[in-house]
Amino acid sequence: MIKILITADNHLGKYYKKLVPERLNERRKKIREAFKKTVDYAIEEKVDIYIQAGDLFDSTNPRNQDLAFVAREFSRLKRNNIQIYTIGGNHDAPNMIDSDAFPMKIYEEVGLIKSFLSQSNINVDVFEKDQKLIISGLSHDPRKKGRIDPLENIRIIDPIPHDNNIWKILILHYSFEKYAHPKSSEPQVSVDTLYNLPFNIYILGHLHEKNIYKFGDKIVIIPGSTERFDFGEIDLTPGFYLLKIEGKKIDIIHEKIDPQPMKIMEIKLSEITEKDYTNAIIEKILRESHKDLILKCKIVGVIPISIYSSINFSKILDEGLKANFLFDLDTQNLRIKGQEISIIPSEDFSFEKNLLKVTEKYLEENKEDKEAIIEAVKWIKEELKIRGEFL
Numbered sequence: 001m002i003k004i005l006i007t008a009d010n011h012l013g014k015y016y017k018k019l020v021p022e023r024l025n026e027r028r029k030k031i032r033e034a035f036k037k038t039v040d041y042a043i044e045e046k047v048d049i050y051i052q053a054g055d056l057f058d059s060t061n062p063r064n065q066d067l068a069f070v071a072r073e074f075s076r077l078k079r080n081n082i083q084i085y086t087i088g089g090n091h092d093a094p095n096m097i098d099s100d101a102f103p104m105k106i107y108e109e110v111g112l113i114k115s116f117l118s119q120s121n122i123n124v125d126v127f128e129k130d131q132k133l134i135i136s137g138l139s140h141d142p143r144k145k146g147r148i149d150p151l152e153n154i155r156i157i158d159p160i161p162h163d164n165n166i167w168k169i170l171i172l173h174y175s176f177e178k179y180a181h182p183k184s185s186e187p188q189v190s191v192d193t194l195y196n197l198p199f200n201i202y203i204l205g206h207l208h209e210k211n212i213y214k215f216g217d218k219i220v221i222i223p224g225s226t227e228r229f230d231f232g233e234i235d236l237t238p239g240f241y242l243l244k245i246e247g248k249k250i251d252i253i254h255e256k257i258d259p260q261p262m263k264i265m266e267i268k269l270s271e272i273t274e275k276d277y278t279n280a281i282i283e284k285i286l287r288e289s290h291k292d293l294i295l296k297c298k299i300v301g302v303i304p305i306s307i308y309s310s311i312n313f314s315k316i317l318d319e320g321l322k323a324n325f326l327f328d329l330d331t332q333n334l335r336i337k338g339q340e341i342s343i344i345p346s347e348d349f350s351f352e353k354n355l356l357k358v359t360e361k362y363l364e365e366n367k368e369d370k371e372a373i374i375e376a377v378k379w380i381k382e383e384l385k386i387r388g389e390f391l
Contacts, residue, residue, distance in 0.1 A: 002129055004243040005042040008053035008173070008205030009225035010035040011091065013066040015058070019326055026325070027260075032069055034226040034257050038240050039073045041255060043080050045242065048129055050082050053205030053223060054089025054140055054173030062092070062103050074112040083127060084113040088139035089173040089205055093119065102139070116171065119143075124158035131247065134160060136199070137171035140206070150174050150187040151197070160198040167245055168198060173205040176220060178213050191215055201243075201250075209236050210254060221252065228259045231296050231328070260325070262294040269301030269334070278312045282319045289323035300333040305356060308336055308374065336374065 012032060016024055035056075042050050057066060077084055086104050088094075094102060107113045116123050116137025124136040136156075144150045151172075160168060177188045194202055195216060202220045210224035223241050228234060238259045244251040265288050267281055274280040285297055297320060313329065320327035 001244055001246040002049065002127075002131065002133065003045060003047040004049040004051060004245070005038060005045070005047045005240060006051045006053065006203055006221060006223045006243060007035075007038045007226060007240040008203075008223045009055045009089070009208055010038075010052070011055055011058040011225070011227070011229060012070065013058050013063050014229060016326065018328065023325060028066075030260050031227050032066070034238065034259070035070075036073060037257050038226060039076055041240070041242075042077060042082055046080075047082055047242070049127060049133075049135070050077050050084045051135075051169075051171060051203060052084070052086040053171050053203050054087050054093070055091045055205060056086065056089070057092040057103050060092055060094050060103065067103065067106070071107065071112070074107055078112050085125070085135055085137065085171060086113055086115045087137040087171050087173055087205070088115075088117060088119075090140045090142060093140045093142060093173075118157075120155070122154060122156045122170065124156070124160065131245070132166050133245070134166060134168040134199075135171070136160075136169065140173040144187045146187070147185050148187050149190045149193050151189055151193045156198070162198070165248065167201055167250070169201045169203060170197065170199040171203045171205075175206055176204050176211075176213070176222065178220075179207055179209070179211055179222065194218060194220065208233055210239065210241070212252060219250070219252075226257050228262055231262065231264060231294075234262050234264060260294060261290075261292055263288065264296045264298065266298045266300060269299065269303055269307075277307060277310060278315055281311070281316055285316070285320050285327075286323055289320070289327075291323075291325060293324045294326045295320065295324045296328040296330055298330040298333060302335040302337045305336050305360065305374070308334070309356075 010031070012035060013028060014031060016027060019027060056070065074084055088102050088104070092103055102115065102117050104113065104115050105117065108115045114125055117139050119139045119141035122136050122138050124134060127133040127135055138154070141150060172189060175184060175186050175188045177190050180188045189204065195218065200218045202218065204220060204222045207222050208225040208229070209222070211222040213220040221241055221243070224236065224238065225233070226238050226240065228236050228238060237256060239254055239256040242253045242255060244253070265285070267284050269277070272280045281299065289295060313331070317327065317329050320329060
């Protein structure tokens with residue numbers, strides 16, 4: 001039996017602009033720990049082959065801390081006689097035809113791994129233990145744009161045996177037409193192309209949701225990511241695959257990795273009965289919060305501008321950030337109900353009331369610019385408060 005661990009999309013060193021440096025370091029450590037779990041499992045399970053299918057790093061220029069970390073982990077695998085195969089993904093493949101520009105090139109130079117760094121030709125390696133395997137790979141080519149098949153007219157450099165008793169593996173890092181977003185304009189590998197290539201196991205990095213697709217006598221394995229990286233991935237199941245091959249029999253097992261907790265909550269302003277909207281919103285947020293949570297709060301509803309103006313969004317954001325690991329405040333679905341704004345008598349020359357009246361007029365005449373108008377009014381009021389000219 002030959003055991004193969006398959007992982008991809010680890011995105012070591014990922015940057016989050018909304019995290020302060022201390023929290024960013026913590027987040028990056030958690031992402032590294034998720035990758036380390038794949039290595040721990042490979043050693044414990046005594047696998048023969050470890051495959052990393054692209055986007056090991058989140059950048060073509062990884063930080064030294066991440067480079068050193070991967071060197072230690074690959075060395076652990078090497079000491080346990082585990083053969084490592086890697087390719088470059090869309091995040092860590094260079095925008096040039098130069099294999100020396102790949103971050104993982106340094107690990108190949110010191111004999112830790114075998115990398116398939118060509119972005120235009122498929123190279124082949126032979127692995128033999130209890131049986132022979134053909135393992136090949138193709139790194140992501142960022143020069144290929146639009147909804148094309150990146151494998152069209154691809155060249156296979158080495159001859160592939162036609163023996164049906166030999167499993168032939170191709171490692172790729174592209175979207176797959178069966179699971180790609182319908183509006184996606186990125187390159188997508190087609191089933192027809194895979195069917196006509198001389199391989200029977202395809203490993204695809206890039207898509208972060210795990211999947212398996214079988215057609216004919218072939219199979220596509222998408223390991224998914226080892227962590228959830230944004231709120232759009234909240235329903236994903238991070239992890240990796242263990243592939244067991246024995247003769248013509250193949251067994252595929254998915255192993256989960258527990259991600260950092262992430263949650264999206266919604267606060268409907270129509271359900272708030274208190275006059276102090278700011279503190280009422282904060283209380284609801286704090287009930288869901290904890291220090292390790294990545295939390296997004298959506299505030300929704302239709303309110304008059306007078307109530308909108310009374311809400312201290314900066315305070316809400318500050319309290320959310322204090323109570324959680326990362327906090328995002330989403331007001332995109334908060335709407336202003338202009339008809340509920342009381343009409344200001346023309347003889348009233350209060351600056352604040354006249355500002356509200358002008359705002360109402362502009363909101364009615366420029367509905368497409370509503371958010372910009374509201375933010376501008378808020379900025380004017382805050383600025384005049386600071387200067388002592390508006391109370």
